[in-house]
Amino acid sequence: MAEIVKKYKKGDLTIVWKPGVCIHSTVCWKAATGLPAVFNPFEKPWIKVDNATEEELMAQIKKCPSGALSFYVGEEGAGGDGSGEGDADGKKQ
Numbered sequence: 001m002a003e004i005v006k007k008y009k010k011g012d013l014t015i016v017w018k019p020g021v022c023i024h025s026t027v028c029w030k031a032a033t034g035l036p037a038v039f040n041p042f043e044k045p046w047i048k049v050d051n052a053t054e055e056e057l058m059a060q061i062k063k064c065p066s067g068a069l070s071f072y073v074g075e076e077g078a079g080g081d082g083s084g085e086g087d088a089d090g091k092k093q
């Protein structure tokens with residue numbers, strides 16, 4: 001079965017969302033650990049990119065424990081591979 005992949009753009013930033021990979025850790029949307037103004041699984045779209053800066057979004061996505069959320073900046077494949085490491089600028093952490 002093909003993996004579902006959704007993308008959300010904000011400027012040069014593209015957020016990649018793979019629902020089949022999410023382990024529902026709640027890290028991204030609980031107030032204590034996440035950005036509830038951006039990530040809300042009870043609303044559509046569930047990612048509201050306008051409610052945070054690109055820096056805030058990237059920092060949050062790096063905390064996703066499953067790799068369901070990842071991102072890249074600019075053209076896909078130009079920097080990182082967008083494979084859940086949040087290493088879109090090509091720099092490994």
Ligand code: SF4
Pocket residue numbers: 021022023024025026027028029063064065066067068069
């Ligand atoms: S942080 Fe990642 S694994 Fe946790 S709920 Fe959000 S997308 Fe799913």
